[in-house]
Amino acid sequence: MYKFLEQIVSDYMTxxxxxxxxxxxxxxxxQRFKETDFNSFPVVDxxxxxxxxxxxxxxxxxxxTPASMVPHYDDLMQRTVAGVMTRDFIYVGRETKLTRVLQLMIEHRLRSLPILDADARLIGVIAREDIIGALESCAQTETRGAQPWRSGTCYCR
Known part of the structure; x- marks a missing residue:
């Protein structure tokens, strides 16, 4: 597992x-949640x-709650993402160690983290599955000399 200690986000991000x-x-x-089965989305403006x-x-x-009136369903559905999103969020950079990502995920019970560049632009996402893959890859590499595991639809550098 020593190899895992060296791994960074850019090697496993989507x-x-x-x-x-x-x-x-x-x-x-x-509808977007239904179509993708994702648990969250970055909100980009x-x-x-x-x-x-x-x-x-x-x-x-x-x-x-008993203290609030029940709004009409159509009124609820016309609200916007801006009104319900979480504005304070945790993110990482491409050079962040996977050990730090793992710590943040466990500490804050997160399923994924956005990856931002120096200009605060979204460049990727790293999910629990990516961390699991990195752990498996590092363990296999150390025991059998196997090739690293990659996730997502592209490999980013």
Whole structure:
């Protein structure tokens, strides 16, 4: 597992990223979740990541308490991603060690993290599956000299 200690995000990140706009309606967001089966999307406005929206954020729209009135379904579905997204989010850079990514994922119970460049532009995503693959690859390389595992639709450098 010593090899894993050396690994960085750029060796395992996914570059083919699905994003959403802050202007997207909750109805469209629900459809996007259904189509992709992703758990969250980076929210991008004019090339900048302005937040993250998750299935949890989506479902929170439908939480009702005794103190709040129940809005009409159509009114809920016309709300936008900007109104429900998480604006304060954790991200990493392409040179971040995978050990740090793993620590952040466990500490904050995250399924994936956006990867931003020096100009705060989205360049990729790293998910739990990528970390699992890196761990497996490093273990195999150390024990059998196997080739590294890669995930995602492209290999980014």
């Amino acid at each position: 570059c083919d990223i699905v994003t959403v706009s802050p202007a997207m309606s909750i109805r469209e967001l629900g 004019h090339g900048q990541v302005v937040g993250i929206v998750s299935k949890f954020d989506y479902l929170a729209c439908f939480e009702f």
